[in-house]
Amino acid sequence: MDGTLPTAVAGAVLGLLAGALLQRTHYCFMGAVSDWALFGGLRRLRAWMLAAGLGVLGTHALFLFTGLPREDVPHLSGPVFWLGPVAGGLVFGFGMVLAGGCPSRDLVRAASGSARALLAVLLVAVSAGATMAGVLAPLYGWLRAVGTLPTEVPASLPDLLAAAGLPQAGVVVPLVSGGALVAAALADPALRRPGPELAAGLGLGLLVVAGYAVTGLLLYDPFEPRPVVSLAYVGPSARTLWWLAVEGGLPSFGAALVLGTLAGAFLSARARGELRFEGFADRADALRHATGGILMGLGGTLAMGCTVGQGLSGLSTLSLASLLAVTAIVAGARLALAWLAAGSPLPRLFSTSSHTPARTGGPRP
16 A cells, blocks of 8 residues: 555554563464474464454454445455465465564564564565565566466355355355354364463454454555455565665555564563574574575565465455465475485585574574
């Protein structure tokens, strides 16, 4: 959205809330996948399921009862671009493990004093900008040209099933899928008790719905329609860097969201006494975080979102592209974790140790 005072304030407020929540709960999608892949632990993954389920239920309630303009939601507009979410999701998931967290987590770590995360965040922004409008833009354009479904293919799962003949698919599919995610998350008694996982799941789910409500209802202008968006961090990171270096003026919604997230995480870390400088263990550690940041910027742009932009905001619309992207991100992360754990050439390239990548800043939440 364009940089106006209301959009800048809205993005900053949502960012402050998201940054404080992410810092206090230490929510990390990469950590959730790591727990699942390496130890069979599902608690942090259930927190994501709770957030995703609430996002689905809340966003579709907005569609059904408030007139939220579906046609202006980027995840639901235009033909389905399938190749970018698949290829980009794999690249993003791999880079996420190398960088020790996704862009939202790295923003929180950077605000708390991590030079490792700051490097990854800066390179996410540079790489995303290069893919959107720079030297890598031809690759993005070529993938869209060869990897887009015909225009008659519906963009969301409810629309696809409605076209296949399922009665009331626009109500039934969100209700069943969102309800199933919430039920699966709360099946763990530990998640039903107050704690960081429950707070992260509830808070992120509600913030995703709030983002759509603010941009699609509170700030919506039918005479000058703009994209109806919610939380996201890859593209907005590039727009933040462009705003800081070139544009000036009032930041866009996405740039304000990124800046607000940094501020919210910093204020929360300071209030909790958790500001700590974190440097690089060695040159290989810096190289691994730099590579992870570049891969996340490239992959996240091709996938049209990250673990928040696609994994929560996009998934809440039940967009087909978002479903593909989330699946590919998890697959890419699991591939990277398997390579690191198996002592493949990858750890030897990025680490001075052939066995324990975590000692040099490997895949830690």
